[in-house]
Amino acid sequence: MAIEVFWGSGSPFAWRVLLALEFKKLPYVSHLLQFSKQEHKSPQMLALNPRGRVPVLKDGDYVCFESLAILYYLDLKYPRPRMFGGTPEEAGTIMRVICEYQAYIEPHVTRIARAVFSEKADLAADEITEAMHILGREARTIEGRLSKTDWIVGDAYSAADMVLFPGVQLLKRALEKPRAQQLSSRFMPMEVNYPALGRWLARVAAQPGYERTYPPHWRES
Numbered sequence: 216m217a218i219e220v221f222w223g224s225g226s227p228f229a230w231r232v233l234l235a236l237e238f239k240k241l242p243y244v245s246h247l248l249q250f251s252k253q254e255h256k257s258p259q260m261l262a263l264n265p266r267g268r269v270p271v272l273k274d275g276d277y278v279c280f281e282s283l284a285i286l287y288y289l290d291l292k293y294p295r296p297r298m299f300g301g302t303p304e305e306a307g308t309i310m311r312v313i314c315e316y317q318a319y320i321e322p323h324v325t326r327i328a329r330a331v332f333s334e335k336a337d338l339a340a341d342e343i344t345e346a347m348h349i350l351g352r353e354a355r356t357i358e359g360r361l362s363k364t365d366w367i368v369g370d371a372y373s374a375a376d377m378v379l380f381p382g383v384q385l386l387k388r389a390l391e392k393p394r395a396q397q398l399s400s401r402f403m404p405m406e407v408n409y410p411a412l413g414r415w416l417a418r419v420a421a422q423p424g425y426e427r428t429y430p431p432h433w434r435e436s
């Protein structure tokens with residue numbers, strides 16, 4: 216029975232799972248849900264994930280939600296090629312970088328993206344300036360890592376890349392909006408201010424199957 220994945224366009228969490236499935240070359244049935252129609256809150260979806268969020272993965276009778284848990288499951292169930300490294304040390308570093316991202320970076324990415332896309336939020340507010348400041352600092356740290364290696368951890372594409380990439384893309388998309396011009400002046404263009412980060416974005420985008428993972432509605436606007 217093929218793996219089924221339930222996802223929504225533009226969800227950075229769902230994007231991680233699609234990148235992982237493509238990396239492992241696993242066949243899957245894709246269920247693209249429409250957030251605008253609340254399809255992720257249907258009785259069928261709530262039966263799979265009572266939180267009514269995506270991504271959700273169904274593999275035979277087994278159901279998993281929470282994107283990082285799905286990546287972990289896939290790596291244990293389908294170990295080749297590996298996403299969490301080949302040694303305990305690599306696995307530890309990959310998980311550490313993911314935990315650091317989730318604890319110290321992701322909340323600020325979410326804050327900026329929500330503020331830009333909500334149209335009404337004041338982008339000059341102190342908490343937005345502060346979030347941007349933190350993201351600039353964190354981006355410099357990642358830039359430092361990527362100026363020494365091709366991938367976020369070591370010399371192989373890993374779960375760390377799959378977790379961070381959609382968040383960086385979301386931030387970039389938000390900061391490219393005309394209304395974010397002033398806010399993003401010291402950050403953008405990312406490829407100029409953070410060249411190693413820019414090359415890494417292109418490297419991930421060159422992975423086989425990447426086009427299938429790209430948020431469909433991002434192509435339209």
Ligand SMILES: N[C@@H](CCC(=O)N[C@@H](CS)C(=O)NCC(=O)O)C(=O)O
Pocket residue numbers: 223225226227228229255267268269270280281282283
């Ligand atoms: N921690 C979860 C976050 C999942 C999540 O928040 N998904 C969003 C889409 S980006 C969602 O389904 N939101 C719908 C809602 O909250 O109603 C994960 O990593 O999978």
